[in-house]
Amino acid sequence: MIVEFRVLGPVDASIDGRTVALGPARQRCVLAALLVDVNRVVLVDQLIDRVWGENRPYRVRGTLHSYLSRLRKVLGDDPRITQQSGGYLLAADESTVDLHRFRRLVGDARTAADERALVLFEQALELWRGEAFAGLDVPWLARVRAELERERTAAVLDHIEVALRLGLHATVLPKLSTVAGENPLDERLAGQLMLALYRSGRQAEAQAHYQVTRTRLAEELGTDPSAALRQLHHQILTADPALSPPTGKAAPVGRSAVPRQLPPPPGSFIGREDELDQLTAALDVRAGSTVVISAVRGAGGIGKTWLVLQWAYQNLARFPDGQLHVNLRGFDPTGQPAKPETALRGFLDALGVESAAIPLDPDAQGALYRSLVADRRMLIVLDNARDTNQVTPLLPGSPTCTVLITSRNALAGLVTTQGARPVALDVLAHDDAVALLVKHLGTARVAADPAATDELIRRCAGLPLALGIVAGRAATHPDLTLAALAEELCDHAGRLDALDTGEAMLNLRAVFSWSYDALTPDAAALFGLLGLAPGPDFSVAAAASLTSLPVSRTAALMRELESAHLVQQPTPGRFRTHDLMRLYATEQARLSHTEEGLTAALRRLVDHYVHTGHAADKLLNPHRPPVEVGEPVDGSQVQVMADQVAAQNWFTAEHPNLLAAQQLVADRAWHTCAWQLAWVTHTYHWRRGQLHDNLAVWRIALAACEQMGDVESQTWAHRLLGYACVRVGLREDAMTHLKQALALAERTDDIRGQADARRGLAWALEQQGEDRLALEHAKPALELYEKVGQPAWVAWTLNQMGWYEAKLGEYENARAHCEAALDLYRVHTDHQGEANTLDSLGYIAHRTGELGRALDYYQQALALFRDLGHTYLEADTLDHLALTQVELGRLEAARRTWQRALELYEAQHRTTAAERVRSHLADTSP
Structure with a gap:
């Protein structure tokens, strides 16, 4: 029998992998007080002080003894809780307590070589499941919790330090940014983030x-900042070579990322x-011969996802190279x-592939995905799949991978x-x-009325989702007998129809x-409206828009819904709910709101997305013409964001x-909103x-604009849909839409629209190798931009023309x-355009x-690209620079x-360019 204890999160214990019920909060406090000093005697007075502090009940020693007796019954004889020398001792292997295992792993990591230390730190930090002793609130535990949080932060910093020494700055940068944001006065963290940003080409x-x-x-x-931080800042300003990553140690992007995407393990x-x-x-029978695929099927609420997660967490050691997870929302009612x-795009992001390196063609994306997971021992969970066609493109080709599908x-x-x-x-x-039911309610309560227990199980049809809700209601109402619960369920059955999912005969409504x-x-009204929300999850601000309540009030209501197990919060600030629960919520909304009220709620939500997206887009692209x-x-x-990073995170x-x-909004014929949502997502896409998402939203937008009959918006939609077609290689479609945009703009004397369309046609023609025709469209575009006074786009078109002319000799x-473009860019402080133009001048x-x-x-262009973090164009300019250096004899x-x-x-998986450079290196080898 193996007993394991966990305190780095909610306090719980398991016997041979099965979680056991540890009783009320005070009883769990007693166990926690013993686990902190496992294998050491904790005096009775110390235990009482740790568990009750100043709020000691009458006959506290008797209560303590009662708690200890119950814990002995739950945990058995091994580990043993014994009375010794005026106190109590819990005897157990320290490796079975996550707190002590964490401390041992961190200690070992701090004395190990960097490669080994990195693994040990990761294992230590993965033991944390949230706040230590979560849900227990006594003064002594608060002090221990604070100390453990300091230990955890120190381990995070040491882990990052090791990763930076190994050249893994790209891998740790997202986590580092988050931790630094949570600890803005920690100078060590600030220095680590500055170094990671600098090494990632983001000097600015x-x-x-x-x-x-x-x-x-x-x-x-x-x-003032410490001397060390000031020195680092000076080194960044002077591009000190000492800050360069260690040679040969930076792992290629996409191979170094170890995704850990599994949701938390099932609690019950x-x-x-x-x-x-x-x-x-x-897995055992087919491992090594072909991809292991298991397809778990069953009704909604039957526990398919919990089964898969339970198995996954029991077998994590089999998948050291990571776990991918996606909810395919095959039966999402919304x-x-x-x-x-x-x-697939989400998997490539998780595997560390830069956006610019992802191919346009879906088949090529699939090939890249399969290449990245090849020979890696990974688990891939495809949850809530609709059909075979949906999952086939997501299957790996390597027999080292295991796929679980629900x-x-x-x-x-x-x-x-x-x-x-x-x-x-x-x-x-x-x-x-x-x-x-016993796990939730205890043996005594369930055994007290077997007939009522049987009736509850029958009414819930053995469905885990329904049983869990029944158990939750019983646990929160300890005075309510199971017989009363069964009778209440029977009463509801008489006045509510069974929820017709076509899969289970039970009264889920009840x-x-x-x-x-x-x-x-207020919480009931919010719950109903949440069922109408499109998409897989929602923020507090989105929920507030549905209800027309202040954000602070909505946040309190969301906590109430979460406490009632009607919504879940898988990540901080973002909520979701089971699809069957969402169906029920929608029914309640239609019972308690008029159709006009529901329409108004949806319109408020859509406006939240439109206007917050519009503000975020202006942060990402301030030079974009306003709409x-x-x-x-x-x-x-409408959410307010401070900077581009916040805007990017919101869109993500x-x-x-x-x-x-x-x-x-397209289904409801809210045409203006359909066009606006395409506009606000354009820069992000x-x-x-x-690119394929961008193509899809502009196709919807164009259909909406045509229904609106608004020529100006149709001009925009044709042009931007044309751009989207160019990017995905649909050349004929691109020319059709761009010519239509030009015709509409000419019909309405829209000079700016004519310029934009001609610039787009020039770009499309260049992609087809028609540089002369491209130049013929760029010239009138320049004249039109000059006519309407658009200096940013005048500069863009000047550089565009210069590039075509250079290619033509x-x-x-x-x-x-x-040179004219460069002067304009510098006057109007557009570093992206400046860098592009410097590269053209270098050519x-x-x-x-x-x-x-x-x-x-080229060197000026490189400095700007690195400040912008634009590694895609940096690579091209480096290639151009090297050709120049060769001709100079360097x-x-x-x-x-x-x-x-x-x-x-x-790193960007640009194989053709990489092969060309390898050829150059071979030709110039000594």
Whole structure:
């Protein structure tokens, strides 16, 4: 028998992998007090002080003895709680207590070589499941919790330090940014973040973070940055070579990332031994020969996801290279199932692939995904799949990977074509259903009325979801007998129909109603409206927009709903709910609101997405021409973001909801909103390389604009849809839409629209190798931009013309146009455009034999690209620079430059460019 204890999160224990009920909060406090000093005697007075502090009950020693007796019964004889020398001792192997295992792993990591230390730190930090002793609130535990949090933070910092020494700055940067934001006055963290940003080519952000830290230290502590932080800042300003990552140690992006995407393990899992054994047997029998695929099927609420997660956490050691997870939303009542390409894109992000490196073609994306997971021992969980077609593109090709799929459908095609092992999941057997109730309520309460227990199980049809809700209601109402609960369920059955899912004969409405009926009126109204929200999850601000309540009030209501187990909060600030619960919520909304009220709520939510997205887009692209979106309707909450990072994070979190919202407004014929949502997501899609999503939203937008009959918006939609088609290689479609945009703009004397359309046509023609025709469209675009006074786009078009002319060999005109563009960019402080133009001037200087000037232009462009963190264009400029260095006879410098370009091309999976550079390196080898 193996007993394990966990305190780095909620206090719990398991025996042979099965969680045991530890009783009320004070009883868990007693166990925690013994676990902190495992294998050491804790005096009785110490225990009492730790558990009760100053609030000691009458006859406290008797109460303590009672708690200890119950713990002995729950835990058995090993580990043993014994009375010794005026106190109590819990004897156990320290490795079975996560707190002591954490401390041992951290201690070992601090004395190990860096490669080993990195692994040990990761293992230590993965033991944390949240706040230590979560849910227990006594003064002594608060002090211990604070100390443990300091230990955890120190371990995080040491882990980051090791990763930076190994050159893994790109891998730790996202986590480092989050931790630094939570600890803005920690100078060690500030220095680590500055170094990681600098090494990632984001020098400007590194310098900006130093200035923010310096200001905060002065304002809040009245001090200056330490000498070490000031020295690091000076090294960044001077591009000190000592800050370069260790040679040869920076792992290629996409291979170094170890994703850990599994949701938390199920808190209450009972039975299913046969099904767990089937999953293990599939892996043991077929491992090494082909991809192991198990397809778990069963009704909604039957526990498919919990089964898969339970097995996954029991077998984590089999998958050291990571775990991928996606909810495919195959039966989401509020929207369409997730597209395979969307899930694939999420996997590539998790595997560390830069956006610019992701191919446009879905088949190429799938090939890249399979290449990245090849030979890696990984678990891939495809949850809530609709059908075989949805999951097939997400299957790896390597026999080292294991795939677990859940679905309400049988997925017979997957069994036939891929040899998947089907695992059918039925309702809980009667004994397991009883065990589940015992786990929540204790043996005595369940055994007190076997008939009522049987009736509850029958009414819940053995469905774990329903039984869990029943148990939760009983646990929160200890004075309510199981017989009364069973009678209440029978009463509800007489006046509510069974929830018709087509899969289970049970009265889920009645079960859900227990939690719903106990809500305050405002929380009940919010719960109903949440069922209407498009997309997989929602923020507090989105929920506030649905209800027209203040954000602070809505946040309190969301806590009430979470306490009632009607919503979950898988990540801080973001909420979701089970799809069957969402169906019930929608029913309640339609019972308690008029159709006009529901429509108004949805309009407030859509306006939240439109106006917050519009503000975020302006932060990402301040030079973009403004589009009028009007004022949000009353009650719609518009989030305010401080900077580009916050805007980017908002789009990333809300992206699935924005797509779902656009589909909702298209279905409701809210044409203006459909067009506006395409507009606000355009910059994000463009920068993230989510080209197919961009194409899809502009197709919807164009259809909406045509229904509106508004020529100006149609002009925009045709042009931006044309741009989207260029990016995905649909050249004929691109030309059609761009010519239509030009025709509409000419018909309405829209000079700016004509310029934009001609610039787009020039770009499309260049992609087809028609540089002369491209130039013929760029020239009138320039005249039109000059006519309407658009200096940013005048500069863009001047550089565009100069580039086409340089490719055509017209170097004098090319140089004049690019120099004019450079002057404009510098006046209007557009560093992206400036860097692009410097690269063009470098190309022109190289082609005309001015190698020294070419060298200078390329080096200026590189400095700007690195400040912007634009590694995609940095790689191209490095390639150009190296060619110039070769002609200058600087072969060693050229080889170093090409080596850096090769690293970037490989990280971006630009195979053609990488092969070209390898050829250059071979040609110039000594």
